[in-house]
Amino acid sequence: MGECSSGPFHWREGIMIHRSERAIPILMLLPSVLAIAIFVYGFISWTGYVSFTDWNTLVRTSHFIGFDNYKFLFQDFRFQSDLRNTLAFTVLFIGLTMLCGLFLARMVDSKIKGEALFRNIFIFPMALSFIVTGVVWQWVLNPTTGINLALKSMGVSNPPKWFTSTLIIPKLHLGLIDFGLPVAIIAVALAAVWQMSGFAMAMYLAGLRSISEDLRESARIDGATEKQVFRKIVLPQLKPISMSLIIILAHISLKIFDLIYAMTGPGAMFVTDVPGVYMFETTFRGNHYAQGSGIAMIMLLLVSLLIVPYLISSFRKERE
């Protein structure tokens, strides 16, 4: 790109290069632009269209019924539970993953022996698929077998019921459901945190390594304690990393399906149900295609509520 404006001497050639240089990227991008236009935006529009029809049987019908599917969803016990669970899961999952990641990164960064080994051990769970994690943690946290056997042998008479608990704290009545933190979702969040905190560690480790030692050194010379160095120098420098992490983890947690499907299913009284599971069951088991599309559109909306402001702000930064 720089060459185009490089000088007045070869302006004829410059224009030629200019043209061809414009054409190449466009031609190179065209196939993927077309593919994305059809297979992403085309299908999103199709899903959106279906969600406004009455295609809730095996046989396709396409009468326009406006927002009826959405009205149904928001008056539905299961969908209200899903929204509560997604909120609870997202907050727990992101918060704990970032804390664990930061903690692990600090430990690994403290120049211990065998750093590479620890790094790999912590990152390793990320190599598993959520399905595997779900199956394993379902066994680990099964209330009659699993970790409760160990707890019982240690003398705990009333071990937690993990993902089978139907408790919701605090029980605030809202709509059809009790609003609060479903205790069962903590078990699911634990499994997800286990899987993703290695990733958060890797991100934070990269962030920590990019902070110049001079900065910390000068802070120390100015008389800052280690605690102050961490809080006033290191943490602010990690902010962009934290922002990226929140975006990445949030889009995972808002769309989560496989982990919950393998680990708990919808759960008693839908305490561990999420929109993804509901969408799958209502669409492919109940043949309620329009309602399923409605759920998909709401999930898309939730994720874009989070992503779009981020995209706008990073776009602005780029222009600056």
Add this chain to the structure above:
Amino acid sequence: MKKLSLTVSAIALTSMLLSACGGNNGNNGNNGQSASASASDSPKPSASASAPASPASGGQVEIFSWWTGAGEEAGLKGLIGLFSAKYPEIEVINAAVAGGAGTNAKAVLASRMQGGDPPDAFQVHGGAELNTGWVAADKVIELNDLYESEGWKDKFPKDLIDLVSKDGKAYSVPVNIHRGNVAFYNKKIFDDNGLKAPTTFDEFFQVADALKAKGITPLALGDKEPWAATMVLENVLLGVLGADDYKKLWTNELSFDDAKVKQSLETFKKMLSYVNEDHAARNWQDAAQLVANGEAAMNIMGDWAKGYFTTDLKLEANTDFGWVPTPNTTGSFMVITDTFAIPKSSKNETNAKEWLKVLGSVEGQDVFNPLKGSIPARIDADISKYDVYGQSTIEDFKTAKLAPSMAHGSAAPEGFTTQANQVVNIFVTNGDVDQALKALKAAQSSSIK
């Protein structure tokens, strides 16, 4: 110059990519066309081929099912073996999709049917799943000619033929029968405590109280997948309403806000107070295992649980475990039947009909069912090939009133079943009878037409 040549090569590359995509699209289009063309042609060749002079020769037949579990896969292989011995020139493609109760397979099937690439014959539960699904969608062919030529009309029970027919036309061929209203019990527990297996609700609650007093879980439940609890509910409904009124629920002749349905839910709720505490973490096998291990006394489940007891857990029927119909349902038979239908645009319709003939024959049913652990749908099968449970169930099947299972999609459209499962999933935890009745009533009026 270097830049120019780069441009040229880039353009060449791009156009290659584009043409590759275009080529693919063209091919797909052609495939679609040829498929639809052959579909519209198919009535002609099949009509001529069904004449006795020219039996099916060569070609393929693609069989779609969800039989991938231990016994059922062996049964399917047995059927395919039988078919191949009769028609060695026809290549059988076994397109089975794994997943219990066909949960994954049904989604695959729906997309294949809607995408215009159907298998030649597919497994489907008799009843609403067939009639309100594929028949209403006009996606399957009518099989009355097959029933005539094979003389099946009086070889299957009339109630069963009704289950696979709409407006007097049969649309699929039943292969097997499972019974849904069975209470399996641990014989040792019952003998040790001097108890008799309950056949009425009163007896059930007496036995359950006696067991509870001894510290034994009376009823094992594994409703991690909610349909297991829905099965208990439908059996209670069958017990309280009786087979005739139970069937009226699915034709809108009886409303879900009827007092007797309310009574059923109250009974169901009372039964739920006798189940194992960790029911939400167990699937149906885990629950059956509680009975097998003597940790719980009874389990209400379809008779595939018998296969699990005898094949997987190596238990002896009638010595290790016993069975009775669920309370108040002696003389009724909650029927779950696997059947096969042929899609309208099947590419090998003639071959598929030959496959259905094998399925419907005495030979076919007696190859498949002993392996799968179900009983034959025909009334003239060879009873000596079945174990003690099978033999007694075959006898019951001949005389009992058949009732379609709601939990397995035979009674009502899938949409209703999904919603009923949701209602049950909430009810098991909060026990709110009125809320459940209201939700079931709403599901009835929106899904059952």
